[in-house]
Amino acid sequence: MKLQCDVEVVNRMLPTFGLKNKGKSSRAVLSIGKHVDRSSQSSSLYLLICTAKDRSGSKYKLKENIEKFFTWFVEEGKATVRLKEPAIDICLSKADTSSLKNFLSAARLAHRGSDTDSLPLSTLGPARARDVEKPKKKLSILSKKDYPLTASFPYSLEQLQVSYCRLSRVDMRMLTLRSLRRLDLSNNHIKKLPSTIGDLSCLAELILHNNHLESFSDALCVSTLQTSLQHLDLSQNQLTVLPARFCQLRHLVNLKLDDNKLTRLPFHIGRLSKLRFLSAAHNQLSVLPAGFRNLCLENLDLFGNPFTQANGLEHTIRLTFPLTLQELTSRAVVDLRIPHGPHLVPYQVCDELDFCKACDCGRSCVNSFIQTAVSMNLHLVSHTVVLVDNMGGTEAPVQKHFCSLMCYCEFMDSCVQRDLR
Structure with a gap:
């Protein structure tokens, strides 16, 4: 043993004796x-402690x-x-x-x-x-010939980099490293992430730059990564959309999404209150979500996206007259902050309530609204902004929602008055 x-x-x-212990472990x-006592020829069980300084113990x-x-x-x-x-x-x-x-x-x-x-x-x-050597905290593997096929990774690892090894999937042996704080799997061929990455409760940095990822699992957004993950690099992959619950990773500070195929950002991205660095350059973004205005960033890079020209007259109407009973009830639940969950209402309704829209008047709208886009100077949400295009612009269109025709008309009146000044 x-x-x-x-x-x-x-x-x-x-x-x-008035002395103190050194207080240092090894x-x-x-x-x-x-242990057999040769003089009495009897044996007894002993505990042997061996260290680097005293290997005999x-x-x-x-x-x-x-x-x-x-x-x-x-x-x-x-x-x-x-x-x-x-x-x-x-x-x-x-x-x-x-x-x-x-x-x-x-x-x-x-x-x-x-x-x-x-x-x-x-x-x-x-x-x-x-x-008796000190446990290894950091390991970098930068070629396939150095990748361990039979030996396990040191259990004490806190930082692991495995790059340029042509991995097509995440090695399950990595997911047993409970002390892991930084996992760098950049420059491989990984197409899918296992949900068990979410079991790495200490993971603060996850780097997946230059892989073949086509999706980011919804299960990862509701795992222990919610409270641990601070740095996430998904740049140079094949992502087209991020899950709606992505914004539950509320401890994110640095998010890199460059060089993907994203057509939109998560609707409630504004809930990432700790986010300070966001880069989503060279994607397929045409408009930013309404919650984008709630961000407070230090650096923002949205260069190379095909943003549309914002025009308040161009709108999408999804209002029903009169409002359905479900819409009225859903709005009341959100506005009055009534607790809700799958144990009270159907799961689909919970999703709708969790991803409701906010009107300028302060009221909410769920499935019935008017949507348009307005131009916003990105300096309003970030101290440093990389130019959006080669023309030197720092403005981008942001979605705007209205809970009623009256709210939309008031918005249009204010736009007309502003243009007349």
Whole structure:
């Protein structure tokens, strides 16, 4: 039975002599095995702790020698074993959770001295140098010949780059790296992302530049990435649209969508309140969504999109007279902020409520509205703006919605008055 983790041995007697512990942990290998006493020809179970400085290790008797186990944070890979003799606390951290649980169970059995024959005991010998090295945090693989086919990725990785390896899919071994904060899979041939990427709860940066992606999974937008993902690079792919729930990735700070085939941006992109850098150059955008006006950016790049000329007279009418009962009810639910969910109303209605439109008058509209586009200077939402076209323009059309014919007429009257000034 072996366990690799960080270990700090704390002597409980030092404070009585006015001394302090160093308070520094080191990488170690812990082993439970039998030690034979040659003088008495008897054997007993011992715990061996080997570090890089002391690969031969220090032995501690286990039978009837454990005072207490502290396991409050075992799910975080942390635990403490308190020995009676010598009076020390063995503090364990940065351990694999399942391995730590198995190790503590074996230590309990060794302490009781019962059922020890069933324990997977280890040889109490010096540790190998590679076993006591500091865990690897960063790994870059930049060619296919260097890509591991049989060996696993180091479990402790926080940054992983696998580029120019012609990967056609995401290797499932990467998705077991629970400490991963940055995953760079740029310059490959990946067509689809597995929804299990959303299980990487620490993932803050996901770089998928220059692949063959045709879609971004809706499941990723409702995963743990909602609270962890800050940087997302989807540039140079084959994306035509992003899912409606994309804007639930509300911790995004940097979003790159350049060189795709996007015909529109997510309707509620304005809900990305932490977004500061947005680039969506060289796509097929003809108009920006209404929520775009709610963004507060530092840098914006929309160069090379075929934006249409905004004209308030050109509009789409989807009003019904009179309004349907469902439309009236939906508007009331949104305007009065009445809680709703799939347990109260049908799932389709929930989608409609979640993606309602806002009129200039402050009221909402769901399926019945008038839509037009108005020109907006992009400096209103961003400190720095890359020119929209070669003519030096910084304006782009933005959608506008009206809940009634009266609101639309008031808007047109204001436009006419402005033109007359």
